[in-house]
Amino acid sequence: MNRRMFVAAAGFALLAAAAVPALADSLDAIKASKTLRIALDLGSPPFGMNDASMQPTGSDVESAKLLAADLGYTLDLVQVTSPNRVPFLLTGKTDLVMASFSISEERKKVIDFSDPYGVIQIVIAAPKSVTIKDLKDVVGKRLGTTRGSTNDKEVTAQAQGAEMVRYDDDATLITALISGQVNIMASSPQTMASVNARRPNDPLEVKLVVKTNPYAIGIRKGDDALRAVVNEWVHANLRNGKLDAIYKKYNGVGLPAEMLN
Known part of the structure; x- marks a missing residue:
């Protein structure tokens, strides 16, 4: 770890340590305000985006609305990007x-x-004309990704020698592609x-599945x-099929069967 990375990591850890005691009674504050502030990334379709009327939509947006409604609170949507979520x-x-x-071990610290x-795969995708059979085939190639995402970190770690071109959110990455x-x-x-919805003549295809998260x-x-309240809500809405229906609506496939039991 170089000095800059060490200083950043140390600062991040100190920020975390300082924040927790002061903000440990969040549920009491939420109950008092009757408002639930949920951070959502509207530059990450189909999880978060704006519709034709510039209204927030996507599977995470709909899930957040369901969570707030089920708990009886007003939803305060706080817009974030991948790097500033934590x-x-x-x-x-x-x-x-x-x-x-x-979920990552780094974030869990x-x-x-x-x-x-829900689940999300990390994949490397390219046009049919580009041959990529394993990670060795991306050495020296430019790979677009979203800065600070698990996609960025996982592929950077595994695809040594690739040139990672980082964009601030998924929407900007999509535009670049x-x-x-x-x-x-x-x-x-x-x-x-x-x-591919906007690049029909030369669509991308999945070349490698790097990881399923x-x-x-x-x-x-x-x-x-x-956390206990949220976990109870997650399990209830996995069992009743509501989270599966939302995921399927925006992703085109359902959640893995083992998640719904």
Whole structure:
């Protein structure tokens, strides 16, 4: 770890340690305000995006609305991007994060997660004309990805020698792939589908599945009461099929059967 990375990591850890005691009673504050602040990434279709009327939509948006309604609170949608999901949570700008938030050991060091309510694959995709059979085939190639995402971190770690071209959100990455700024992506099948809808003459196809990650709701460490309430909601809505229906509506496929039991 170089000095800059060490200093950043140390600062991040201190921020986490300072934030938790002061914000540990989030559930009481939510009950008092009757408002649930949920961070959502509207630049990450089909999880979060704006519709033709510029209204928030997507599977995470609909899930967040369901969560707030089931708990009887007003939803306060806090817009985030991949890089600032954790900082917004740690500094108290939001109570929860629902933004295709993949569970990772690195993130678990500073925040907690609910039980999973969805899954997302990390894939490398490119046009049919590009041959990629394994990670060795991306050495020296430019791969577009979303900065700070698990896609970025996982592929950067595994695809040594590839040139990672990082964009601030999925929407910007999609635009870059449509315009030809980059021609290979390290992202999700959902991002690929969004690209192909606007790139029909030269669509991308999945070349490699790098990893399949469950995603969950991000919660501050110490917010155990809030986490218990959220977990109860997750399991109830997996059993009754509502979360599966939302996922299927926006992703085209249902959740894995083992998640619904």
